[in-house]
Amino acid sequence: MGRWQRVGGRVVHENPWMVVTQDDVVRPDGTPGEYGVVTVRSDAVFVVAVDGPPGAEEVVLVRCDRYTTGEGWEVPAGGADGDDLLAGARRELAEEAGLRAERWRDLGPVTSLNGICRAPGRVFLAQDLAPVAPGDGSGVAHEQALEGISEVRRVPWPELMGMLARGEVPDGETLAALMLAAVALGRVS
Structure with missing residues (x-):
């Protein structure tokens, strides 16, 4: 098994709080696909x-x-x-x-909705x-x-x-x- 690879994509929406992209990917099994991703602009x-x-x-x-x-x-x-x-x-x-x-006290990092977001x-x-x-x-x-x-x-x-x-x-x-x-x-x- 491989890893996810982004091979292209485009921004489909953005505002001051987030960017939404539609990414062209190669899945871990080697097949092509698409993936929608929300990236928040601020931690x-x-x-x-x-x-x-x-x-x-x-x-x-x-x-x-x-x-x-x-x-x-x-x-x-x-x-x-x-x-x-x-x-x-x-x-x-x-x-x-x-x-x-x-x-x-800093207790450490968390990620939110990690299946679709970079948050x-x-x-x-x-x-x-x-x-x-x-x-x-x-x-x-x-x-x-x-x-x-x-x-x-x-x-x-x-x-x-x-x-x-x-x-x-x-x-x-x-x-x-x-x-x-x-x-x-x-x-x-």
Whole structure:
């Protein structure tokens, strides 16, 4: 078996957030084919914001109405918009949850929809949380309304595990981010 090879293609759509190409490819078995690919223009950041004493931590979730999938619980997240990834994570936590964090930890990379997308992302753990100071949130209420965020909630880990078991957090990126945080915090081994 070989590897996928791109032998040609063309841009079929682009906007400030993504480029969609129709690629001519040679499949791993050597046969020709076509492949549609979405490439995002800015890396994503995912923030697992955790607060509270060890063993009683709470995770911050936002209830977000997505155009593509409807309402659901997620970790604060978004595009880094060309910023340094940590700076983007700090901005997303402030805009979406109205919070800042004293301690940050890079938990590593994730990719989204890797069967059709080039969408790299980075997961950060944010701890020692506090509300953003007036003027630091860049209009938190406005940003939340713009993003379709209707609620910000702190969820204890045991309750969060129940939400996951009941399928109340179906967002794959959030699930991946929560797993990386659970490993980093020693909640799973």
